[in-house]
Amino acid sequence: MSSQSRVVVIGGGIAGCSSALALAGRGVNVTLLEASNRLGGRYGSVKIPGLERQIDRTQNVFFRNFERFLQLLATCESRESVKLQKSTMLAFLEVDRGRISKIEAGSLPPPNHLSASFLNANFLGLGDKFSMQKAVQTIQATNEQQRRELDDLSFLQWLEDNSQSKRSISRFWNPISKLALNLDCSEASASSAIFLFKKALLGNASAFDVGCFTNDFTNAVSSNLRRTLADSDVEVHLSTPVTSLFRDSGVVTGVNTKNGFHAATVVIICTPISDTARLLTGSSASMASHEVAERLAKLGNTSQIGIHAFHEGPVLPEGIPFVICCDEPLIQMLFDRSGELDDGKRSGLPGHWICCPVSYADKYQEWDDELIKTEYQRVIEIAFPESPPLIDFHVVRINRFATAMRTGSQRDRPNPLDAGEGVILGGDWINIDWPSSLEASTRAGLVAAATYLRENRVRDFSDWKHDEKWPDWPNSAKKEDEDWRIWE
Structure with missing residues (x-):
């Protein structure tokens, strides 16, 4: 050169x-x-009117199998700004019952490392679990050529072709694929969804260990990126x-x-x-x-919404950092964002912070904040009737959040x-x-x-x-x- x-x-x-x-x-x-005037792109933090400090637009989620991103964090000396689960734990909340089922990695090798906790989970029936096990085996047996040939098939159609019940689709397959693909399984490419499940939940026992940021993204990552770029003699021009x-x-x-x-x-x-x-x-x-x-x-793209609710105290039970809400189209997940932040990083927040990322939020972009707030309060009051009062509430809309991995998108x-x-x-x-x-x-x-x-x-x-x-x-x-x- x-x-x-x-x-x-x-x-x-x-x-x-x-x-x-x-x-x-x-x-x-x-x-x-x-x-823009900062690094980080769509993951960067924003200043919201009414809040004393900047916050992330929505919940920025990563996993242990994000190997290149974790390399980037290490390169920028940002290890201290993130935390990772010691082992995979996903909590599913049945809102109408206020009941939480935990799916945790056990001692069996993948893809069966989650089997024991699935058998004990209350949010699915026994028939759902046996049919899901067969689908898992089919996914594992699908080679790369076979997977790519499924690009014109929707993930919903693939699930139905593989005898998945409506309950297992609505309570497990769709929430996970929606979280990762930002699409409903009725539109998502089966090829992309199967890639996701093979790489994440079924790939190895620690692949789906969830990670969180201990500060807002700009302070946790973007500032370190800027310093590392300068140290590497990259000429950076913002704005x-x-x-x-x-x-x-x-x-x-x-x-x-x-x-x-x-x-x-x-x-x-x-x-x-x-x-x-x-x-x-x-x-x-x-x-x-x-x-x-x-x-x-x-x-094209699909959108996301970040719901930021502030309560007088913690909402989720102790030891549960986040939940996936079963059968809830809008309030899909609840993250205890205050619990993720380091001591000293919570200043400027009006209360205990719950972040609710809404994936595939295209049809909710026109909803006003009060309607979204009403839905949020409904879920909280049913699932956690003793929860502390809500004292502040903000909605952030992200119109171009993710590439739409719809059927036929691979080509x-x-x-x-x-x-x-x-x-x-x-x-x-x-x-x-x-x-x-x-x-x-x-x-x-x-x-x-x-x-x-x-x-x-x-x-x-x-x-x-x-x-x-x-x-x-x-x-x-x-x-x-x-x-x-x-x-x-």
């Missing part, structure tokens, strides 16, 4: 930061351009939206921003779908670039080099199988970086795959690793 070459990365979210750090670690000159790509004879050789022009050997695009499609079109754009924009438009996810010469694609919507998440964003950014390094014949990257450790970064959080904190 020439010392004069420079890569411009568009987008300062997790994908863009991952790509920039990975390239800088290999001696590449990198400029990172971010339209610098890119207005267009500059093309010379059809080849992208730079970007235009509201503040001026940035020349580039290669431009890596790590922006949301609509922003990417805008940059890839125009009179001077190549046919390949236009085709990618059309595919991205077909993919529309582009590869990094599909947009033509001078451009590498690196958003979490590229063809890496993973659904939109902190992990997908990190992997996509690394795939874009590896593509650049491979094109420039840098050793170690001719065969690198994103399931492999990024060679320049510390290890992710293994079960026995004492450098990572335990979420008790």
Whole structure:
């Protein structure tokens, strides 16, 4: 690589930061351009009128199998800002009964490590459990080619074809897939859902250990990202939206921003779908670039809502950090966010914080805050009649939260080099199988970086795959690793 070459990365979210750090670690000159005044993208924190401090838009969830994201945290010295469950525990709340069933990892090897607690769970019937065990075996036996051939089938249809009851679908399969895919199983690709279950719940005994942030995302992660980028000599420009790509004879050789022009050997695009499609079109754009924009438009996004409720005291029972609410379309999960925060990180909150992330929230975007509040209070009053009074309530709407992994979506996810010469694609919507998440964003950014390094014949990257450790970064959080904190 020439010392004069420079890569411009568009987008300062997790994908863009991952790509920039990975390239800088290999001696590449990198400029990172971010339209907003902070790093972190859709995961970043916001200031809400009426609150003294910034909070995250919604509950930012990650798991132990988010290996590349955990590598990124270690690289940015953010281990102290997160905690991980010692072992997998999922709590399912039957709202009408106020009864909680805990699904916990046992001593059996995967995929049977959850079997014992499932047999004792009250939220499902015995027939549900036996049919679910058969579905688990079918998922485990599905190879990659067979899985990909299921992309045109909805996950709901696959579940019904595999004799899953309405109760097991509404109380287990749909809540888990909705959490991860941000889609109802009636619309989600069976291929994407099966990928999720194989990688997470059924992959290994610790894969689905849930993680939490001990501060708001900006203070827990984004500030450390900014420092690490500076230490790596990445040139960062905030509040610098890119207005267009500059093309010379059809080849992208730079970007235009509201503040001026940035020349580039290669431009890596790590922006949301609509922003990417805008940059890839125009009179001077190549046919390949236009085709990618059309595919991205077909993919589209789904939305999420973050409900933030503040009570006079704790709502969830002691030892239960979060619950999945059975048969509740709006109030899907309850997280004890105050319990996740470190001592000293709760200042400025009006009360004990419960965060309720609403996945696939498209049909609730038009609901006013009072209607959402009424639904929240109904669930709390039925499930936890002795809960402390609600003293403050806020709703945050996120319109473009996740790439829509609907049926047939796999064919529309582009590869990094599909947009033509001078451009590498690196958003979490590229063809890496993973659904939109902190992990997908990190992997996509690394795939874009590896593509650049491979094109420039840098050793170690001719065969690198994103399931492999990024060679320049510390290890992710293994079960026995004492450098990572335990979420008790």
